[in-house]
Amino acid sequence: MVAPQRDAAVHALSCRRGRLHAGRVRRAAEGNVVYGAHPQSLLDNPAVEIIKSLPSVWDETIVVTSSEIGELAAFARRRGSVWFVAAVNGPAARTMRVDLAFLGAARYDALLVRDDLDNPAAVRIEKTAVMKSGTLAIDMRAGGDFIGRLTPRR
DSSP, X not given: OOOOOSSXXXXXXXXXXXXXOGGGGHHHHHSSOOOOOOHHHHHHSTTHHHHHHOOSSOSEEEEOTTOBTTTEEEEEEEETTEEEEEEEEOSSOEEEEEEOTTSOSSOEEEEEEEXXXXXXXXXXXXXXXXXXXXXXXXXXXXXXXXXXXXXXXX
């Protein structure tokens, strides 16, 4: 069952090999998970920009069509005009494609945080532009995850 989460909050991220793993922030976008950690851990995280922007209340939630029970869970969640796309991968590496048809007509600035495929203890952070007619292609390792924030250009 998917429903808007009224009180989801993110307070921290999980650790992997002694280093904060920013990709786990996608759980906050999915809802239902609350984290706790020292505030400095959040401020030192390479994905602090997206962590600070995660809302605690959502206006809309969409299950991404590439989701498959037991294999891949992916959601798009909106607060105001800003969308967050989050995914957690199952046991097999894959490339997930997200059709961005749910976006409005504007161009969007995208902040993407994903696992570094070459280093399990690191993340890659990318800034790009996307549109409603586009698709996000996300390479995911087994057990990997992803979060992206899509903000309309003004």
